[in-house]
Amino acid sequence: MARIGDLLRTGRTVSFEFSPPRDDSAQLSLGRTIAELEPLHPSFVSVTYGAGGSTRERTRDVVTWVRRETGITPMAHLTCQGHTRAEVAQLLDEYQEAGIENILALGGDPPKDPADQRPSEYTYATDLIDDLDTRNHFSIGVAAHPEVHPRSPDRETDRLRLAAKLRRADFAITQFFFEAHHYVEMVDELADLGVDKPVLPGIMPVTNGRQVTRMAELSGADVPSFVTDRIAGLDNPADVRSAGVEMASELCAALLAAGAPGLHFYTLNRSTATREIYANLGLTTS
Ligand code: FAD
Numbered sequence: 001m002a003r004i005g006d007l008l009r010t011g012r013t014v015s016f017e018f019s020p021p022r023d024d025s026a027q028l029s030l031g032r033t034i035a036e037l038e039p040l041h042p043s044f045v046s047v048t049y050g051a052g053g054s055t056r057e058r059t060r061d062v063v064t065w066v067r068r069e070t071g072i073t074p075m076a077h078l079t080c081q082g083h084t085r086a087e088v089a090q091l092l093d094e095y096q097e098a099g100i101e102n103i104l105a106l107g108g109d110p111p112k113d114p115a116d117q118r119p120s121e122y123t124y125a126t127d128l129i130d131d132l133d134t135r136n137h138f139s140i141g142v143a144a145h146p147e148v149h150p151r152s153p154d155r156e157t158d159r160l161r162l163a164a165k166l167r168r169a170d171f172a173i174t175q176f177f178f179e180a181h182h183y184v185e186m187v188d189e190l191a192d193l194g195v196d197k198p199v200l201p202g203i204m205p206v207t208n209g210r211q212v213t214r215m216a217e218l219s220g221a222d223v224p225s226f227v228t229d230r231i232a233g234l235d236n237p238a239d240v241r242s243a244g245v246e247m248a249s250e251l252c253a254a255l256l257a258a259g260a261p262g263l264h265f266y267t268l269n270r271s272t273a274t275r276e277i278y279a280n281l282g283l284t285t286s
Contacts, residue, residue, distance in 0.1 A: 002073045003139035004044055004102045005170030008198045013043035013262035014283055015075075015200070018269050020047060020058035029269065030062070036271040038070055040278055043262065046075040046104060046173075052111030052118065053082035056091060064098040075141065076100055079108025080122035088122070088131055096137055104141040104173065105129050109218070129168050144172040144199055146182035150220035159186070163193040171197055173264045175219045176204035178227050178247070180254040187259075198261040203252060205265075205273040206231060206244030245273050249280040256281075 007013050016037055021027040034045070047062045049055055059076060066074040076095060078088070095103070105128040111117055122128055125142055132138050142165050145158065152158035166172050174183060183201050190199070206212045209231050216223045227247060234240045252263055263283075265274045277283075 001067065001099060001101060002044075003170075004073070004075060004141060005139040007043050007073070008171055008261055012256075013200065014040070014278075015044045015046065015262065015264045016042050016267050016274060017046045017048065017202075017264060018062065018267060020050070020055045020062050021269070026269070033267065033269055033271045034066070034070065034072075037267070037274065038072060040275065040283075042072055044073040044075055044102065046077060046102075046264075049077040049079045049106070049108065051081070051109040052116050053079055053108065053120075054111060054116070056087075060091065060094060063095070063100055067099055073102065074100060075102035075104055077104045077106055078128060079106045080120055080124065080127060081108035081110060082118035083120050083122055085121050085131065088128070092131065092135060092138075096135070101137065101139055102141065103128075103132060103138045104143070105132060105169070106143050126165055126168065129165070133168070139171075140169040142166060142169040142172050144174045144186065145220065146174050146177045146186040146201075147221055159189045159193065162186075163190055163195045166190065166195050166197045166199075169197065171261075172199045174199060174202045175221060176202045176215075176266055177221050178224055178251065179222075180251060180258060183255060183260065184258050200262045200264045201255050201260050202264045202266060203248055203277075205241075205248035205277060207241045207268070207270070207273050208237070209240060211268075241273055245276045245280070248273070249277050252277060252281055 021030045049059050063074045063076040105125045107125045148158045230243050
């Protein structure tokens, strides 16, 4: 097992993101996906935290299962939403005891139904970093938004806050995007602010047109017309996936050529698209 900050110092990383399963059948499916992806030797895998802090136990259980049952380094996502400081302290104690060394500290998305919103003693990702810092145990990752976070008042403020957050973390992972220039411009803007910590681009292969449009609306990402044009009129899901894999492979190649320190794949708990991109790029990890 490893600290991701250390892994990034030794070479390129390739990582996969999963969500905690909702029921027994989804759990079996996730187990199969992880088994299919393990032979690719990912540098690490990460497990999301449900909107509004709704999956505290399930996220913890998947992260600790990966740590115990596989040879893969896991990272737990943790959000500000709906938490007291005591709850976060207990969860971090559990992670430390289980040998988990990596946390992605996030602002978090609110629950879909405002009635599920619980009060929180945290507002911004940096509030979680305050707690993580006192432990001196975890390698800390944060989120970055190449196309600017939807709640940021303007680009300059977004970059200043991101730079301040990243100075306190070991690395960042980006929201997904479809054009390499968004990533390159953000990394350049961070460099202008004196921040050169590794920023891993988040890759979301299009496997379902409607799903990507919905997720892009939530995240503030732009779905360019070359993406929608390429999948327009494709009725067969396998054809959509194949076009999505091709576009994601081209994006990954451009990002690696531009100097990205690794690639982080949003898998949506499926392995096929990621394995195909891996094969297209001839990827290996260090
Ligand atoms: P923050 O860093 O807190 O920033 C949020 C906004 O507040 C930004 O506009 C920022 O500029 C502003 N801000 C920051 N600090 C200050 C300050 N001091 N004063 C005023 N404004 C400030 N969501 C989940 O719910 N669960 C997950 O598991 C999850 N995983 C993710 C993984 C990745 C790789 C990414 C990129 C996102 C993920 N998200 C997840 C979504 C994320 O939680 C949302 O995008 C959220 O709205 C912002 O998170 P953040 O960590 O960037 O927040």
